[in-house]
Amino acid sequence: MDDIKYIIADNVKLYRKKENLTQMELAERAELSLESIKRVERGKRTMSLENFLRIADALHTPLSYLLYKSNEDIPEAEQLNDILQRRNDKQRKYLLHMLHEMEKGMDELI
Structure with missing residues (x-):
């Protein structure tokens, strides 16, 4: 099974790009640091549920969508x-x- 941190990392990056956002813009929308977003997208950071929700909201994406390996799995x-x-x-x-x-x-x- 793939490590969930890397699945989330790939999905955050995917949905960020779908929204045409830079990492900095996502960080501002989610009220997180740029470094936090960079670490999340590299799969190098675990995050609190609150920050996870902030990222999903900033991406206008249901939280659960960030947990699936591919869109076909939703x-x-x-x-x-x-x-x-x-x-x-x-x-x-x-x-x-x-x-x-x-x-x-x-x-x-x-």
């Missing part, structure tokens, strides 16, 4: 929940409506 229910949580009420209702409509015709299509 459970589908968790992915769907994340999509819904990022939307306003009207968008959520629309997405759920569309899922229900798609479900009705699923057996005929597949």
Whole structure:
């Protein structure tokens, strides 16, 4: 099994780059030192839950996403929940409506 520190390190770097942030910008958003971010991304630092939450919030990423080895490992229910949580009420209702409509015709299509 891969060391969780290195999985987190890779994911912090991945999501930081997706947000087009430098390490310094992430450090500022998370209210952590630049050196802390550098050590986290190298897998050389363990962190408190509070700091872990700060990083996830700064990356606009669910905390649990930083724990999975790859995006394919994230459970589908968790992915769907994340999509819904990022939307306003009207968008959520629309997405759920569309899922229900798609479900009705699923057996005929597949």
